[in-house]
Amino acid sequence: MSAAPLLELRDVRRRYSVSSGLFAPRRTLTAVAGVSLRLGAGEALGLVGESGCGKSTLARLVLGLEAPSEGEVLVAGRPIAALHRLERSRLVQPVFQDPYSSLNPRRSIAEIVTQPLAVHGIGTPAERRDKVEEMLGLVGLAPRHAGALPAQLSGGQRQRVAIARALVLRPALVVCDEPTSALDVSVQAQILNLLLDLRDRLNLSYLFISHNLAVVQMLAARVAVMYLGRVVEEGAGRQVLTEPTHPYTRALLASVLTPDPMQGLPAMRLGTAFPDPLDIPPGCAFNPRCSFAFDRCRAEAPALVQREGGTLAACHLSAEVRVAAL
Amino acid sequence: MSGAHKSGALLEVSGLSVDIPTEAGVLHAVRDVSLAVRRGETLCVVGESGCGKSLTSLAIMGLLPPSAQRRAHRLALAGEDLQAAPARRLRALRGDRMAMIFQDPMTCLNPAWTIGNQLEEIFTWHGKGNRRAAHDRAVALLERVGMANAAGRLSQYPHQLSGGLRQRVMIAMALMCSPDLVLADEPTTALDATIQLGILQLLAELQAELHMGLMLVTHDLGVVARIADRVAVMYAGEVVEEGPARTVFTAPRHPYTRGLIDCIPQPDRMVPGQRLGTIPGMVPSLVGEVQGCAFRTRCAFARPECAADVAPRHGPDAHMWRCVLPPGMLERAA
Numbered sequence: 001m002s003a004a005p006l007l008e009l010r011d012v013r014r015r016y017s018v019s020s021g022l023f024a025p026r027r028t029l030t031a032v033a034g035v036s037l038r039l040g041a042g043e044a045l046g047l048v049g050e051s052g053c054g055k056s057t058l059a060r061l062v063l064g065l066e067a068p069s070e071g072e073v074l075v076a077g078r079p080i081a082a083l084h085r086l087e088r089s090r091l092v093q094p095v096f097q098d099p100y101s102s103l104n105p106r107r108s109i110a111e112i113v114t115q116p117l118a119v120h121g122i123g124t125p126a127e128r129r130d131k132v133e134e135m136l137g138l139v140g141l142a143p144r145h146a147g148a149l150p151a152q153l154s155g156g157q158r159q160r161v162a163i164a165r166a167l168v169l170r171p172a173l174v175v176c177d178e179p180t181s182a183l184d185v186s187v188q189a190q191i192l193n194l195l196l197d198l199r200d201r202l203n204l205s206y207l208f209i210s211h212n213l214a215v216v217q218m219l220a221a222r223v224a225v226m227y228l229g230r231v232v233e234e235g236a237g238r239q240v241l242t243e244p245t246h247p248y249t250r251a252l253l254a255s256v257l258t259p260d261p262m263q264g265l266p267a268m269r270l271g272t273a274f275p276d277p278l279d280i281p282p283g284c285a286f287n288p289r290c291s292f293a294f295d296r297c298r299a300e301a302p303a304l305v306q307r308e309g310g311t312l313a314a315c316h317l318s319a320e321v322r323v324a325a326l
Numbered sequence: 327m328s329g330a331h332k333s334g335a336l337l338e339v340s341g342l343s344v345d346i347p348t349e350a351g352v353l354h355a356v357r358d359v360s361l362a363v364r365r366g367e368t369l370c371v372v373g374e375s376g377c378g379k380s381l382t383s384l385a386i387m388g389l390l391p392p393s394a395q396r397r398a399h400r401l402a403l404a405g406e407d408l409q410a411a412p413a414r415r416l417r418a419l420r421g422d423r424m425a426m427i428f429q430d431p432m433t434c435l436n437p438a439w440t441i442g443n444q445l446e447e448i449f450t451w452h453g454k455g456n457r458r459a460a461h462d463r464a465v466a467l468l469e470r471v472g473m474a475n476a477a478g479r480l481s482q483y484p485h486q487l488s489g490g491l492r493q494r495v496m497i498a499m500a501l502m503c504s505p506d507l508v509l510a511d512e513p514t515t516a517l518d519a520t521i522q523l524g525i526l527q528l529l530a531e532l533q534a535e536l537h538m539g540l541m542l543v544t545h546d547l548g549v550v551a552r553i554a555d556r557v558a559v560m561y562a563g564e565v566v567e568e569g570p571a572r573t574v575f576t577a578p579r580h581p582y583t584r585g586l587i588d589c590i591p592q593p594d595r596m597v598p599g600q601r602l603g604t605i606p607g608m609v610p611s612l613v614g615e616v617q618g619c620a621f622r623t624r625c626a627f628a629r630p631e632c633a634a635d636v637a638p639r640h641g642p643d644a645h646m647w648r649c650v651l652p653p654g655m656l657e658r659a660a
Contacts, residue, residue: 050518050520050521051488051489051518154375154608155375184374184375184545185545185546185547185548185586185589185590186374186545186585186586186589186604186605187374188589189589189590189591189602189603189604190604192591192602193601193602193604196599196601211518211519211520212519212591213519213593214590214591214592214593215591217591217593218591218599218600218602238597241593241594242594251520252519252520253593254523255519255520255522255523256519256548256593257519257522257523257546257548257549257551257552258548258551258590258592258593258594259547259548259550259551259575259587259590259592260551260552260575261551261552261554261571261572261574261575261576262572263551263552264552265523265526265527265530265552265553266523266552
């Protein structure tokens with residue numbers, strides 16, 4: 001048996017009890033409905049899906065900010081619930097979407113990046129200062145930024161500060177939850193390049209979460225597509241993008257707008273109806289929006305099974321039908 | 327029809343400048359911008375945050391903050407001079423003949439009013455008809471923007487809707503009086519890629535159907551490429567390149583346009599781990615006098631002559647650019 005993967009999710013479920021009105025009975029919202037994933041050291045796994053698919057809940061479970069209702073989250077072979085808060089934060093660190101709200105507006109950049117070192121009692125103040133300076137250099141900030149407040153920096157620079165804060169403890173795993181979707185496209189490119197450079201230099205693993213398949217594919221060799229709490233397709237990024245198996249993956253791919261003026265807007269294969277996570281349709285959860293759905297899809301939920309090419313997909317469509325439909 | 331004007335343009339903007347006094351000096355946020363939108367045409371204004379693209383649309387609508395000073399050689403809607411128009415006339419034009427869709431649907435709807443109240447108010451305020459007519463129009467438009475159970479939605483409050491649905495309400499609201507011109511400021515930036523596509527398709531369909539002029543402000547050239555007839559690329563308050571979308575994307579003449587195109591991830595052309603093209607450096611400060619090409623500090627092709635003011639160059643198909651580089655220089659640039 002090989003060494004335990006850095007991150008392993010075993011049939012993880014997370015349910016919330018939500019109020020649906022003053023006198024109505026409380027209802028159960030299943031944000032994550034049985035997800036199993038593995039991520040090795042030095043690897044990057046991309047997680048894609050629309051708002052409300054449970055990808056941010058999954059990130060919170062991996063960070064240990066919430067406990068799963070069922071199933072296990074293992075980091076370096078140990079259940080994350082069993083790890084002490086400090087131990088956990090040395091292994092796993094987050095980079096969140098909004099660099100405007102994830103930084104304390106009253107602390108200087110140097111204080112923000114020093115904080116994790118101080119909490120963990122690492123080094124003398126002088127050593128911490130050196131370490132922070134080195135970290136700011138690594139993320140492409142100038143020493144003069146150290147004394148600045150977050151409000152004095154641009155969105156891209158703030159996201160660099162958030163990355164520096166996450167990496168200063170040298171964690172093994174970084175959970176990036178939509179780290180570029182609040183940024184301009186030109187700044188997004190800089191941040192994505194920075195994340196790639198840092199991975200090569202520091203041998204990091206990423207769990208990279210986004211709604212944009214093109215962004216995920218740039219960073220992650222493996223891609224998992226989530227829909228209403230379930231992984232519907234998982235495989236090598238190249239494979240998933242060139243030969244998507246699940247109709248949902250294909251629709252996500254079609255919504256990536258490349259700068260090609262000859263193409264025009266792609267025809268929408270996806271109804272615009274937003275799925276209600278409190279009222280998940282029977283059978284395959286995607287069936288009301290799927291143009292290929294047939295009777296079996298409305299009755300029976302498809303299992304995640306391996307296809308030719310090594311991709312896992314949860315779809316009843318046979319390979320022949322899929323080829324014909326394309 | 328009042329739109330019969332000799333140049334044929336629905337919106338004419340010529341030599342528009344916006345100055346904002348700050349403690350450090352006068353900020354030249356918009357500098358000598360000239361644009362035109364025809365009926366049935368989509369003009370996309372692109373650029374990074376702080377390039378003046380949003381202020382340009384606010385200046386056209388006459389919605390600038392009081393401290394900002396607007397100057398223009400000409401600012402006209404369907405031949406009517408907007409600079410000479412009194413406030414009363416502008417209020418009558420806004421929402422009726424020209425409408426704006428703002429970026430953030432979370433803050434642009436009044437949380438204390440129902441969707442129906444907010445939609446109907448525009449219609450009745452502009453004297454388009456009575457409450458019943460307004461109600462019917464609101465239901466028809468909500469259905470048109472793809473909302474199920476439109477009549478039932480009218481009694482809902484903004485917080486009961488998701489971001490994508492609120493943006494649809496904003497679009498419906500802009501269309502209540504069938505305006506000639508719609509200005510959309512980053513209408514899809516806060517949304518998922520799949521919802522973005524739905525909203526863009528909707529805007530494109532409605533625009534073709536109602537023969538409106540559409541000015542779409544965005545930072546994403548991927549969006550621009552798919553929807554624009556014409557493109558204006560703004561940098562540091564100035565239009566640095568303008569022309570038909572096809573020409574600007576296939577043969578850009580300004581290094582900034584090239585840089586913006588190269589920083590978009592393209593799944594079918596990239597291998598994992600490949601770096602994206604970036605534009606190094608930062609947008610310059612626009613406080614005080616700006617001399618020469620504002621992009622030269624970030625430009626890989628900068629030459630000594632870039633320090634002097636760069637006059638606009640013109641090519642076929644009304645293609646304009648402000649760059650001294652000879653043709654062919656940007657073909658292979660990354």
